Amino acid sequence: MNGMIEPIVGRYVHVDIDGEMYRIYFEESGEGIPLVCLHTAGSDGRQWRHLLADKEFAKKFRIIAFDMPWHGKSNPPASWDGTEYQLTTARYTQTIRAFCRALQLDRPVVMGCSIGGRIVLNLAIDHAAEFRALIGLEGADFQSPWYDTAWLNRPDVHGGEVCAALVSGLMAPQSPANSRAETLWAYKQGGPGVFKGDLYFYRVDGDLRGRVERIDTKVCPLFLLTGEYDFSCTPEDTKRTAAAIGGASVTIMEQLGHFPMSENPEQFRRYIAPVLDRIVAIEAERTGRR
Amino acid sequence: MISASTATDAAIIEAFAGIPALLQNTPALIARGRFLDCECLLGPVNHAFHASIRQGRIVDLTPAPVLMRSWQFSYRASVAAWTEYWQVAPRPGFHDLLALTKRGEAVLEGDLHPFMTHLQYFKDVLALPRQPATVVS
Numbered sequence: 001m002n003g004m005i006e007p008i009v010g011r012y013v014h015v016d017i018d019g020e021m022y023r024i025y026f027e028e029s030g031e032g033i034p035l036v037c038l039h040t041a042g043s044d045g046r047q048w049r050h051l052l053a054d055k056e057f058a059k060k061f062r063i064i065a066f067d068m069p070w071h072g073k074s075n076p077p078a079s080w081d082g083t084e085y086q087l088t089t090a091r092y093t094q095t096i097r098a099f100c101r102a103l104q105l106d107r108p109v110v111m112g113c114s115i116g117g118r119i120v121l122n123l124a125i126d127h128a129a130e131f132r133a134l135i136g137l138e139g140a141d142f143q144s145p146w147y148d149t150a151w152l153n154r155p156d157v158h159g160g161e162v163c164a165a166l167v168s169g170l171m172a173p174q175s176p177a178n179s180r181a182e183t184l185w186a187y188k189q190g191g192p193g194v195f196k197g198d199l200y201f202y203r204v205d206g207d208l209r210g211r212v213e214r215i216d217t218k219v220c221p222l223f224l225l226t227g228e229y230d231f232s233c234t235p236e237d238t239k240r241t242a243a244a245i246g247g248a249s250v251t252i253m254e255q256l257g258h259f260p261m262s263e264n265p266e267q268f269r270r271y272i273a274p275v276l277d278r279i280v281a282i283e284a285e286r287t288g289r290r
Numbered sequence: 291m292i293s294a295s296t297a298t299d300a301a302i303i304e305a306f307a308g309i310p311a312l313l314q315n316t317p318a319l320i321a322r323g324r325f326l327d328c329e330c331l332l333g334p335v336n337h338a339f340h341a342s343i344r345q346g347r348i349v350d351l352t353p354a355p356v357l358m359r360s361w362q363f364s365y366r367a368s369v370a371a372w373t374e375y376w377q378v379a380p381r382p383g384f385h386d387l388l389a390l391t392k393r394g395e396a397v398l399e400g401d402l403h404p405f406m407t408h409l410q411y412f413k414d415v416l417a418l419p420r421q422p423a424t425v426v427s
Contacts, residue, residue, distance in 0.1 A: 146392040151406050158407065165409035169386025173379045228382045231389040 008052045010073075015102040017069075018094050025073035026066035026099075030058030033132065033283060034108035035276075036100060037065040038116030040138075040259060041087075041202060042163055042195025043186040044072025047113070050265035051272070060280050061109075066099055068092075070194045072186075085197035088205045092119050097127065109279055111135035114233065114258060115202050117224075121241070125211055128220035133279045135223045135272075138230050138258050140237035141208040141244070149203065152196040160188035163195045170258035172229035175267075183262045217247035221282060223275045224248055227256030249275075299337060302369050303353075305376065305419040306333045310348035312418040319418075320346040323411045328404040331364035332416065335397070338366050346411070363405045365412070367396035376420045387413050 010027040027045055029052045037048045045065035052063050067074035070085055096119065100108055109132050112120045117139020124134050151162055164187040171180050187195065215222060222245065226238040235252045242250040253260060253271045260268040313319060323346025331354060333339045340359050342350040352359075367375070367390050374384035383389050390396035398405070405412055 144392070146388055151402075156403070156407075162406055162409055165413065166388070168410060169388055169413065172382075173385050229385060231383055231386065231392055 006049075006053050007055070007058065008049065012073075013099070013102050015095075015098050017098045018091070020077050020079060022069050022077050022095075023075060024066050024069070024099060024102075026064055026103075027052055028062060028064040029053065030061050030063050032060040032062055033279065034100075034103075034105040035061040035063045036096070036105065036108045036110045037063065037261075038096065038110065038112030038119065039065065039068070039071065040114035040116065041198030042071075042167075042190045043183075044068075044074075044190075046072065046186055047183070047259065047262040049262075050269075051261055054269070056273075057276060061276065064103070064105075064108075068095060068198075070191055070197070085191075085193055087115070087198045087201040089119070089122055089201060092201055092206075093122055093126070096123065097130070100130070107132045109133045109135065111137065112139070113137040113261065114139070115198055115206075117233065118202060118206050118208065120222075121208050121212055121215070122206070124215040124217075124220055124222050125208070128216060131220050132283060133221045133223065135225070135275060136238075137225050137260055138227065138233045138238075139224055140226075140233050140241040141212045143233045143237045145203055146232065149196050149199050152199070153193040159192050159195075160190065163187040163190060167258065170230055170232055171263040172227060172255050172257040174255040175257065175264040179263050179265065183259045212241055213244050215245045215248070217245065221279070222248045223251070223278075225251040225253055225260070225271055225275070227253045227258060227260050229255075229257035232258055249278075251275075299334065299369050302334055302372050303337050305372075306337075306339060307351065309415065309418050310351050313348055313415055316418065319411065319414055322346065323408055323415075326404060326408050326411065328363075329359075329361045330404070331361040331366065331400075333366060334369050334372060335366045338364065348415075361400065363398070363400035363402050365396065365398050365405070365416070371395035375417065378420060380420075387416065 007029045008027050013024050015022045015024045039045050039047045044067045048065035070076050110120055117136035120134040120136045153159055164184040168184055224238050224242050226235050242248040256267055326343055326346050328343050330341050331338045332341050338354045340352045340354055340356055341348050371390050374380050383393050391398050
């Protein structure tokens, strides 16, 4: 409708991450339980725009999506000298916790996809008490590589084109063409080497095999959801991970791939709505016990 | 579209042989390959084709082997893989060229530079027998 203004509001917050100040862009909508959303490697917070615009979810959740440094509208820090960007487990964890502290969020729910789905496992391992619940989309403790990331950043290959073309096949064929194209657009816009740098966490530094057994879902409930068409983080990867964690909830999502929230928002809503309802119910039980 | 239950080697080979004509009717895909000139080996593992691509068009498609014919890269998959890949809604794991290599249903070999610089082009060209034709922007 001409003139329609979405309820999403975007702002910048200055965040101290390990002693250095970063200017972080975030978008939010709604009121209630803070729900922080983490985008996939090489993309940005726009992936969450449909969730952010969901009027029903916004009645019970303060939905927040931020762009990681180097991504979207969050620039590299002022000190960056052009050296190769590499995301590590420690830096990713610091960034999320620092962002939540800067916004003074009270035990937020964190929902991440892909690398975001992996890092929520690390949050569950080391910092569970800081969160009300954790949701991992397309997440597992490890998954087998299926291409050489050196192709992602070299001067004789167009970075935007190759990044988008690599991930295009991770989406379900049933997902609407316009939503698939929008999902790929962010990959075509990413900075040189950023997707590759994110995958350093995914491929090299973030292997959580042998650590996820420490997750206590009684301290912080954990929900894992993976699309059946995701051949990067396969349903089997997620189920194997969950099998090592007592009490983790697992859902395999039909007709969805690696980018459920952006490749087919309507289909994703069918799966995430019951999870968010469950978190509201858990919160009601918790506050009722006080 | 080829039926997944009745696909034969002959049907897959015939469908492959029809790709140049399908590409000729897909100008957006030719435009995406306008800087591409290469020799490659594509098709079923045991019945591959030598493809000559010039400015995004397949100008020659000849069944292999051809004596001493060179190619830069090869992408070959099982008949079952092509059959699934060409379904309108392929099964999970059979819906992408690199999903097929990951599951061992296809083999990618040689100098991958032309393949990687035109990855979406090759994904879409090799999906042309999937009807209706789909081109990811």
